[in-house]
Amino acid sequence: MLQEKIILNPDKWIDNYADYLFNYAVVRVNDSDLSKDLVQDTFFAGLKSAKNFQGKASERTWLVSILKRKVIDHYRKINSKKGQAEVRMSFYNDGENEGSWIEERVPQSWDNASEKAIENQELKTQLDNCIDNLPEKYALVFRMKTIQEFETEEICKELDITASNLWVIIHRARTQLRKCMEDNWFNN
Amino acid sequence: MLKKLHITCNEATTICDKSQYKEASFFEKIKLTLHFLGCKICKLYTRQNKRMSGLYKDKSAACKNKINYLSQTDKEVLKKQIKEFKV
Structure with missing residues (x-):
């Protein structure tokens, strides 16, 4: 059975998906400005790779998969950030007291x-x-x-x-x- | 066998944290209970940890139902950017 191929329609992206993607991002990164940036990056990446869209998934699923990558990229960035406030350790890391409360x-x-x-x-x-x-x-x-x-x-x-x-x-x-x-x- | 059951305070409190989400295994719970026999500090941590879980639960209930929307102004800006990008 032939499935109808979905065609991208970027003119409708903001009205149809901006709120959904924004909420998706805020729930994860808890920062409204950063979420706006991630959504913007997602739309741009979507436009850039529109020719790779195969029309198998829905537009929204496809955009969410791009946003997911953006969230991972953000996590990797903060994970590798040097000199950020490190968490205070509660337990000895080594020596004979290793694993005991400081x-x-x-x-x-x-x-x-x-x-x-x-x-x-x-x-x-x-x-x-x-x-x-x-x-x-x-x-x-x-x-x-x-x-x-x-x-x-x-x-x-x-x-x-x-x-x-x-x-x-x-x-x-x-x-x-x-x-x-x-x-x-x-x-x- | 005894060596397998012995855990440090760091490990004990990690198990305690896991069990706050009901994700500690049965064997981990046994090790934690045994650890409590000799460690009052971790027992206190566990009591306080449960209390903290209550606070987190309240916060969760307040946050989870909130849906975040983009403002109309932000949407207009985005629309403009997409248009410019496409040109």
Whole structure:
């Protein structure tokens, strides 16, 4: 059976797909300006490679696959960025104490925890600040896994990382966030 | 056998983090429980970690339902750029 070949129609791209692609990007990179750039790059790349479009997938699927590449490129860029704020380690990396808590990073009991209600705008702001303070790479993976609740497999596929790599990042992000909230909220 | 069951605090808290997403294996959970017998710090970490998961869950609920749209102005700019690109 002959399937009708889909033909690209770039004049309609913005009206038909801009919002969808923009939301797709924001959900992943959590940055509106960066998302605008990624969507723009996607459309340009689409125009450039329009002649390679085989008409098998829908226009949207094809544009999303281009945007996915753009997200991976962005992740690789922030992953290799030298001198970016590195996450503070909570455990000794080597020596006889390898894997043990570094004294000043040991969790303290949260004395005020019960007084501080969860439904509180200030707390939400503090949590946002702590997430924003994470190195970009950690924040990106943490948000995808914890806030957007993507499946592990999906994140690994989208960012081209292994599952054990993902768990190391999640672990570092969470220990750093716990410490940040302890210092700035629970025991402040 | 005993050596296989012994884990460091770093490994224990990694398992604890994994289990917050219900993705720790049965064997990992056994190792974590055994680690708790001798480590109060990691036990405290786990208690606090659960509390943090509650905060993340609230944040997630607030964020997940939000749909992000491009402004009309941004769309007009993009349209212009695409037109120019094609010429």
